[in-house]
Amino acid sequence: MNVIPAALATATALGGAGTLAALALPYRARIVAVGVLTCGIGVSGTAAGVAALGGARWAAVLPGLLPLTGTRLAVDALAGLFMAVAGTVVAAVGVYGIGYACGHGPHGIGSRTAQAVLPLFALTLVLVPVAASVSTFLALWELMALASLTLVLTEHAERRTVRQAGLWYAVLTHLGLVLLLAGFALFAAGAHGETFTALRTGAHLLSPTARGLVFVLVTAAFASKAGAVPLHAWLPRAHPEAPSPVSALMSAAMVNLGVYGLVRTGLDLLGGGPAWWWLGLLALGGLSAVHGILQAAMASDLKRLLAYSTSENMGLVLVGVGACGLFAAGGERPLAALALAAALLHLVNHAAFKALLFCAAGSVLRATGLRDLDRLGGLRPRMPVTTACFALAALGAMALPPGNGFIGEWLLLQSLIHGMRVPGVAVAVVLPLSVALIALSAGIAAAVFVKALGVGFFARPRDARAAAAREAPPPMLAGMALLAAATVTLA
Secondary structure, three states, rough: OOHHHHHHHHHHHHHHHHHHHHHHHHHHHHHHHHHHHHHHHHHHHHHHHHHHOOOOOOEEOOOOOOOOEEEEEEHHHHHHHHHHHHHHHHHHHHHHHHHHOOOOOOHHHHHHHHHHHHHHHHHHHHHHHEEEHHHHHHHHHHHHHHHHHHHHHHHOOOOOHHHHHHHHHHHHHHHHHHHHHHHHHHHHHOOOOEEHHHHHHHHOOOOOOHHHHHHHHHHHHHHHHOOOOOOOOOHHHHHHHHHHHHHHHHHHEEEEEEHHHHHHHHHHHHHOOOOOOOHHHHHHHHHHHHHHHHHHHHHHHEEEEHHHHHHHHHHHHHHHHHHHHHHHHHOOHHHHHHHHHHHHHHHHHHHHOOOOOOOHHHHHHHHHHHOOOOOOOOOOHHHHHHHHHHHHHHHHOOOOOOOOOOOHHHHHHHHHHHHHHHOHHHHHHHHHHHHHHHHHHHHHHHHHHHHHHHHHHHHOOOOOHHHHOOOHHHHHHHHHHHHHHHHHHHH
């Protein structure tokens, strides 16, 4: 029996039920109901993703959902990987969010609006990889963008910086939508169809110039969603200002979908391309990695530090995807497979440790009301479980053994080193530089998280609120425990 359609139907039903529960139930009841139903969405998405990774396939056409084109859905192994990652993060954050929202009262993340939108956002994270046509993909992509924007603005009445972050996010995410519309419209016109099957079979009908323009347009859009320089400006603003459960979902699940779009479009639908495509992506990824970790090193806001770390890690993933395309263009298929495996493995590991880091930061923020590392300190004896979770996740972010972030970066370095045999002057320059940039980012990352852990948790408290901190409530600890277990298992 194929579990994928049942799991997706269950996730969709739970998303609708979560929204209705948020609108109908009183404060305490809606927090628990939405948390449980959101967790169920995650479990259903994980089940469908794992089934796809195990070899199951599914496709469907629903003609009545979207006018003119209908809705086309399909699940393969690539979609399954991103569904499983998003589902696991959603399930853990759903549990965590119960405890987090209960401490904020019926406002902010506990409000009806935020609680109604949260299950929809979680559902889109699972469903975006299932889209099998341009219209379906863009509809789900825009729904994800609008839901996340609403959640970013949850605390707009409390801080002016939230409104500024929302404006940046709205502008850049819809700039990305415009680029996607232009790229996919050009692609669909040249391929004579808007389904992914038609795009895949008709990609050869486009001229080299048109193919290159499609790749540049969609790469700019998807790289922006992944937090890559220079269209990353929304990420260090929106992630810190969003409620911590939302920050975890955005940084550990939503940014991954930018990578999914790149892999799906560049390697699958377009079928690969010339070396210059991938050299540009390599440069973009390397620049993002170094810029992100340098900004993180200078940040004193704990959540902003973690947001810049997301930009760094997504840059490393883009380096892997770029190396895969470059090696495939040079006929080195085993090396291309190794580079893509390294990129996707690092993406999976990053989702685990980054969700845990944001949840631990949320526990600190809930207990102290502080995000400034210069005012924290003394948390280890007062919040021992949160400290242990942050330390475990920080070890992964440092890419040091036995942390779970080590193996992905190590495999990426191996693929780049062995790829230097690919002929070409540009390759001979870019690959050694990429190796150096990865090594540099890893070294700075170690310093960044030693600083965050030492100053924020082990140093003496520098504020009365830090000195009076108390451990997070059981639902938050349970959510972090699930992410910690995933991190340890991956390591």
